[in-house]
Amino acid sequence: MTHIAIASLQRALEITGHIADLGTDVRDLQHDIRTALDSLRQQQPLLHDLDVHRKLMKTIGRFDSMSAAAAAWGVPRQTLFAVVNGDRPAPPKVLAALGLEKVPSGRRLYREI
Known part of the structure; x- marks a missing residue:
């Protein structure tokens, strides 16, 4: 599940980059997404x-x-x-x-x- 969340957040970061290219200010959103990605990467992996x-x-x-x-x-x-x-x-x-x-x-x- 963590892998899916990380991939989704990375995609969201890409999308916000495209939105920023259109002139919309998304710096706060990008910061929140980067913080979430860093947090997920620091978690211990769960085993099934x-x-x-x-x-x-x-x-x-x-x-x-x-x-x-x-x-x-x-x-x-x-x-x-x-x-x-x-x-x-x-x-x-x-x-x-x-x-x-x-x-x-x-x-x-x-x-x-």
């Missing part, structure tokens, strides 16, 4: 379930087995298998082991901590 799954599989690969990873992270083996199979979202202990946290947005979004 597929991003988390890729990171999870890469991290599990460092262990001898999934069971060893589950034991190291303090979660039941069945829980980790359910997360890997997509049957349930990653619990907080697994997210912490991946260096992630759930974003309180009502959806399944995550960010690095």
Whole structure:
């Protein structure tokens, strides 16, 4: 979503440039758009379930087995298998082991901590 917002704001900045060529004063609007772009670029990227799954599989690969990873992270083996199979979202202990946290947005979004 952030990529779409950035692209939209960049396009708006181009449009205001064309409007300025017509003699209309749009400096305040251009300043607001540039401020919004800078703000969006500084935000941490949000990760979706597929991003988390890729990171999870890469991290599990460092262990001898999934069971060893589950034991190291303090979660039941069945829980980790359910997360890997997509049957349930990653619990907080697994997210912490991946260096992630759930974003309180009502959806399944995550960010690095």
